Amino acid sequence: MFSLLSSAPARLCDGVTRREALTVGALGAAALGLPDLLRVRAAAPPKKPRACIILFLLGAPPQQETWDPKPDSPAEVRGDLGVIRTATPGLVIGETMTRTSRHTDKIAVLRAVATNDNAHSASGYYMTTGRPHAPMQVENAKPGAPNDWPSVGGVVRKFLQPGCPLPAAVTLPEQSANDGGLTWPGQDAGFLGRAADPWFINCEPESERFEVPTLTLPGDMPPARFDGRKGLLEALARAHLGGGAPAEPDAHVRRAFEMITSPVARRAFDLGAEGVKARDRYGRTRFGQSCLLARRLVEAGVPLVRVNWTRLPNCPNNGHWDTHTQNSLAMKKMMPALDAAYTALLEDLSDRGMLDDTLVVWMAEFGRTPKINGAGGRDHWGPVFSVALAGGGVQGGAVYGASDKLAAYPKDGRVTPQDLHATIYHVLGIPADAEIYDTVGRPLAVYRGEPVKAVLG
Known part of the structure; x- marks a missing residue:
């Protein structure tokens, strides 16, 4: 029988387990606060918290040429690409995933995920928040109410920020958006407020001399001038509150200054420390180097990193996975970059002893x-598609759920975005009874789905 809980107790970013929090008593974790919880733990040795890296593949790769090929189906269904055997007996995947085929012992495939929404931005909102867009089937949907449920990153920052040396959730190297720069809803903290937004970093880590703009002082700004600007912001904050006691600047501004001056942040973003071979291993694409950066951020203590696919030059369909034309050619041109980055990330995490703790x-x-x-x-196509999970206590070499013979609809083991979110939060140690509050103070359950128990160790 599969257990809902892993063998090790789920811990928050500061190392506190849910069980320890429950032993505090009727006041609960929210009432006592972090110092009290730490005292409850007493002299118990700290354990490494878990993390999650989300690789969000803009446009959506075809399940038929990746995780759910149908080699015995009619030609108009199976396409003209073949399959490849994998490290998992009996499991075949698309033939272009050559490197990935050697690592399926680390991977669990969910073959019956469904949103029933065929619009990029609306279905994307559902996948990134765990809540269906209202209404469904809306393309070029805009961020904002009533579709302002917080993203995974917003929830993670809300619950796991205390004790983290950097923002608890980071998104890079660009936002998910339709052609024309039409940003999808569901990528921020929604009604939780701007202070809980994932830290968004628009960057080009593949550049020869990569620097994150927010971590680099302008060349004409001496340290004294920088300190003066910080003092000015603090003075403005006091004035805004009527000249009373010293006040903190805006949360975003405060975090920006912390990031600029933080040695931890500078080390995390120093891709030059990796060496040429390590960087080549991930591929010198924007997506590949972003995956390497994600590993460094997790290593520096960031619990949640989302890496968005970026358009590859000289590829069909504007270089993303929205393969309305030339599907096979697109797979041949783009999959090598994804295949290299994905497997390098899994190998790197495994080699460093981080994969068991990183989903x-x-x-x-x-x-x-x-x-x-x-x-x-x-x-x-929103009625059925595949999601792959690796690390974080997930059982590798597993397939959960199945689509029908045409990869058109779930046959069994249907998984909703709510279930996927429940699985992610379970791995990160955010309990099922966790609550957040909307703009009028009503308590709301963070998630209502069920973790996919069959693939959890």
Whole structure:
């Protein structure tokens, strides 16, 4: 029988277990606060908290050419690409995933994930918040109420920020957006407020001399001038509150100054410390180097990093996975970059003893249509698609759920975005009874799905 709980107790970023929090008594964790919880733990040795890296593949790779091929289906369904055997007996995946095929012993595949939404931004909102967009099937949906449920990163910052040396959730190297820069909803903290937003870093880590702008002082700004600006912001904050006691600057401004001056942050973003071979291993693409940066951020204590797919030059469909045309050619051109970055991340985490404590999620907003269209592509499809999980206590070499013979609808083991979020939060140690509050103070359950017990160790 599979257990809902892992063998090790789930811990928060500061190392406190949920069991320890419950022993505090009727006042609960929120009433007592972090210092009291730490005293409850007394002299118990600290244990490493878990983390999560989400690889969000903008546009959505086809399940038929990746995790759920149908080699015995009609030609218009299976396409013209073949399959490849894997390290897991009986499991085949798309033929372009050559490196990934050697690492399926670390991976659990969910083959019956569904949103039933065929719009990039609306279905993307569902996948990144665990709440369906209202209404569904809306393309180019804009952020904001009523669709302002917090993203995974917002929830993680709300619960796991205390004790973390850096922002507890980071998104890089760009936001998910439709062509034309139309940013999807569901990537911020929503009604939790701007202070809980994931730290968004627009960056180009593949650059020869990579620097994160917010961590670098302008060349014409001496340290004294920088300190003066910080003092000015603090004075403005006091004035805004009527000239009373010293006040903190805006949360975003305060965090920006902390990031600029933090040695931990500077070390985390120093990709030059990796060496040429290590960087080559991930691939010199923006996505590949972002995956390497994600590993460094997790190593520095960040519990949640989201890496968004970035458009590859000289590829069909504007270089993302929205393969309305030339699906096979797109797979051949783009999969090598994804295959290299994904497997390098798994290998690197494993080699460093971090994979058991780091959940890596391969996901997108939906899947692709069962049949190839007249342009040789596959269109949007929310009724069924695949998500892959690795590390974080997940049982590798597993497949949960199944689609029908055309990869069109769930056959068994259907997983909703709510269930996926429940699984992520379970791994991170955010308990099922955790609550957040909306703008009028009503308590709301963080998640209502069920962790996918069958793939949890």
